Amino acid sequence: MSRIARSISRRLYHPNALEHQAKFPLFPLTYGSDSLQYKVLNNTLKNHVPEHGFNERAIVASLNELELGSSVLSALGSDNSPSFLNVAPSVLELVKFHLVTKRYAITQELDSELANSDTATYNAPALKTLFQRRLELNKPVAPHLSQLLSILSIPGEFLVKSALPELHRLSDDMVYYSNETDSPDFAWYSKRVAISSAFVSSELFMAQDKSPDYGQTFEFAAEKLDRVTRLGQYYTNTEEYLWYTLLMSINLAKSQLTRC
Amino acid sequence: MSPKPFNAVISRPFSAVRSLRKAAKTASSGSQGSPNSPKYKPLSRAQLAYLDRAIRVDQAGELGANYIYAGQYFVLANKYPHLKPVLQHMWDQEIHHHNTFNELQLQRRVRPSLFTPLWKLGAFAMGSGTALISPEAAMACTEAVETVIGAHYNDQLRCLNNQYEMESTEGQKGQSREILNLTSTIKQFRDEELEHLDTAVEHDSHKAVPYVMLTEGIKLVCRSAVWTAERI
Numbered sequence: 400m401s402r403i404a405r406s407i408s409r410r411l412y413h414p415n416a417l418e419h420q421a422k423f424p425l426f427p428l429t430y431g432s433d434s435l436q437y438k439v440l441n442n443t444l445k446n447h448v449p450e451h452g453f454n455e456r457a458i459v460a461s462l463n464e465l466e467l468g469s470s471v472l473s474a475l476g477s478d479n480s481p482s483f484l485n486v487a488p489s490v491l492e493l494v495k496f497h498l499v500t501k502r503y504a505i506t507q508e509l510d511s512e513l514a515n516s517d518t519a520t521y522n523a524p525a526l527k528t529l530f531q532r533r534l535e536l537n538k539p540v541a542p543h544l545s546q547l548l549s550i551l552s553i554p555g556e557f558l559v560k561s562a563l564p565e566l567h568r569l570s571d572d573m574v575y576y577s578n579e580t581d582s583p584d585f586a587w588y589s590k591r592v593a594i595s596s597a598f599v600s601s602e603l604f605m606a607q608d609k610s611p612d613y614g615q616t617f618e619f620a621a622e623k624l625d626r627v628t629r630l631g632q633y634y635t636n637t638e639e640y641l642w643y644t645l646l647m648s649i650n651l652a653k654s655q656l657t658r659c
Numbered sequence: 660m661s662p663k664p665f666n667a668v669i670s671r672p673f674s675a676v677r678s679l680r681k682a683a684k685t686a687s688s689g690s691q692g693s694p695n696s697p698k699y700k701p702l703s704r705a706q707l708a709y710l711d712r713a714i715r716v717d718q719a720g721e722l723g724a725n726y727i728y729a730g731q732y733f734v735l736a737n738k739y740p741h742l743k744p745v746l747q748h749m750w751d752q753e754i755h756h757h758n759t760f761n762e763l764q765l766q767r768r769v770r771p772s773l774f775t776p777l778w779k780l781g782a783f784a785m786g787s788g789t790a791l792i793s794p795e796a797a798m799a800c801t802e803a804v805e806t807v808i809g810a811h812y813n814d815q816l817r818c819l820n821n822q823y824e825m826e827s828t829e830g831q832k833g834q835s836r837e838i839l840n841l842t843s844t845i846k847q848f849r850d851e852e853l854e855h856l857d858t859a860v861e862h863d864s865h866k867a868v869p870y871v872m873l874t875e876g877i878k879l880v881c882r883s884a885v886w887t888a889e890r891i
Contacts, residue, residue, distance in 0.1 A: 412711040413768040414702055418835040420828070422701035575768060583718065583761035584775045 427561070428499050429478075436475055439465060440496040444540075452543040453494055453550060455487055480556050491557055494550055498565045501536045505529055506576050523578040526594070527624055530573060534601060534620055538613060544606035570594040586631070593627040697827040699835050706822060710841075711769050712889040713815050717845070718760040719772040719888035720808055723782040723881075724753040724852075727804060730786025731797045739794050745862065749801075749855050756848050763841075772888045785880070789873070796873055798864035803877035805856040811885055812849035816842060 423429055430436045443461035451457035455472065462469055476492025509524065537544065551562040570591045574581055581587065601620040608616045702710075728750035736743045764771055772778065789800035823838045834842075867873055 411704075411707040412714065414707070414710075414835070415837050418699055418837055420698050420701045571768070581765050583764050583771055584722075584779075585771070585773075587771050588773065 425499060425503060427564075428496065435467075435471070436492075437496075439467065439471060439475065440493055441500070443493060444497055444500070448493075448497075448543065449539050453497075453540075453547050454490055458489055458493060479561075484553055486550055486553070490550070491561075494547060495561050495565070497540070497547070498561075498569075501533065502565065502569050502572060504536055505532045506572060509576055523576065526573055526577040526579045527621060529577050530594075530598065530601075530620060530624055531617060533569065533573070533598070534605065534613075534616065537602065537605060541605055541608075541613060544602060548602060548606060566595050566599070567591060570598065590631065593630070594624075597623045597627050697829045697831065699825040699827050699833075702823075702825070709818060709822070710767075713819075714760065714764055714767060714769040715772055716811075716885055716889045717815075718757075718764050718769075719775070719778050720811070720885065721753060721757040721760050721848075722775065723778050723884065724804065724808065725750070725757045726779050726782035727786035727800065728753050730783045730788070731790045731801075734787050734790035735794055735797060742794060742862070745858060749858065752851050752855075756851070759844060759848075763844075773891050774887065778884065778888070781884075785877070789877075793867065795863050795867040798859040798862045799867035799870055799873045800877055801859035802856055802864040803874040804881055805852045805859065806874075807878050807881040807885070808852045809849055809856065812845050812852065816845055816849070819845070 424431055425437075428437075439458070439461055442465060443458050446464070447457040447460045451460060458472055458475065459469055462471055472489050476488040476490075476495075479488040479491040479495075481488055540547065550557075552558065573579075573594060574590060579590075582590070597620070601616060601623060604619045605613060605616040610616070728746060732743075732746045732750055735746060763769075785800065786797070790797040819838060819842050823834055824832055825835065826832050864870075
């Protein structure tokens with residue numbers, strides 16, 4: 400149990416990037432963007448997943464296109480143990496690749512935006528923008544989203560070691576790179592959990608959305624996120640009011656005591 | 660009393676964008692082969708894990724200290740006016756420490772301790788509880804807490820000095836500025852905490868009535884809180 404809790408909450412210190420090299424630029428993927436795995440999985444995700452979905456057929460089609468032998472299939476994702484419902488380790492790697500690269504994509508865009516814009520006037524994007532940007536990136540694979548979500552939610556090692564930590568990293572990144580104020584106390588956790596759950600429910604909505612260009616999904620996501628922020632405000636206001644009332648009543652008692 | 664340190668929503672005083680901007684700048688200058696930007700080789704997992712827990716426990720500790728002084732101030736400030744400036748001075752320093760570690764925690768993306776609400780409540784109860792016994796007991800509480808904190812900071816400094824000698828990409832050895840800054844921050848804070856210890860002794864902490872029981876009990880509580888805050 401504690402092992403599970405540890406791997407979900409694993410979020411290590413980030414040393415600054417100016418002075419320190421990163422061990423893996425695409426952590427938790429252990430390969431860089433110039434590796435064979437990256438090339439194969441990237442090609443699969445771009446060209447074959449929209450057609451075949453998240454399965455071995457897509458990877459094999461990609462291998463054929465790249466003129467690689469199908470034995471590469473067994474080399475992909477060798478660090479994943481097979482899932483209960485017989486999802487191949489290579490497919491799990493493909494899913495992980497999808498989650499990780501798209502998480503990095505939303506902040507990479509931020510980076511290039513930054514390089515092109517006037518640095519003095521640059522404002523960090525709103526949380527909502529990053530949230531929608533991540534959903535935009537789901538559009539090409541949207542028809543296979545329910546399949547993806549079912550792979551992600553099968554209880555087992557993959558859920559604990561990859562799916563949940565990746566969801567948490569996503570919401571952490573969204574808070575960190577947006578102009579959202581962050582809090583150093585317990586609200587740190589509640590904020591991330593709220594954003595994660597908003598994201599998962601938006602993805603679930605998107606999986607069944609038939610509206611043109613997924614318009615309804617984006618409406619749903621905006622409303623969901625709005626509700627989360629409003630809930631946070633309610634909580635803060637209540638807390639502030641209670642604290643004020645407490646101090647007030649203490650001071651009132653004190654003043655009454657000094658009178659008599 | 661001022662409720663300021665309690666509900667103050669910390670608006671992020673650093674900007675992720677600014678650090679990105681700097682990173683982008685050095686990345687472009689690095690490709691031109693600028694000699695004054697050597698990078699250090701990646702920190703190992705153990706080194707990162709230690710920094711992670713160090714920041715977390717220091718933040719929780721300073722939060723505790725902040726609330727202990729708040730509790731003492733709340734009880735003692737009006738009853739014993741001669742203690743008011745002393746407590747105010749120490750409390751202000753703790754608020755500064757707490758804010759510094761809050762900033763570091765957000766900037767370095769370390770998760771805060773999961774028991775933060777419990778630390779707040781416990782620390783305030785400890786501060787006001789000992790102050791209710793007597794001002795000497797409050798000072799004995801300060802003495803015990805600062806002893807534990809001082810020793811703990813010393814342990815961290817030892818580890819930071821020993822274990823973070825890193826090699827840069829150009830083969831030089833040394834510590835990155837980030838680690839050096841953290842070390843000097845901790846050093847300064849340790850000195851200030853030990854100053855509080857002296858202040859507490861000067862204000863008759865040894866005259867507290869169940870002196871040994873109070874100090875040893877509080878030391879035990881603090882050590883177990885440190886142990887927990889490092890991990891959870």
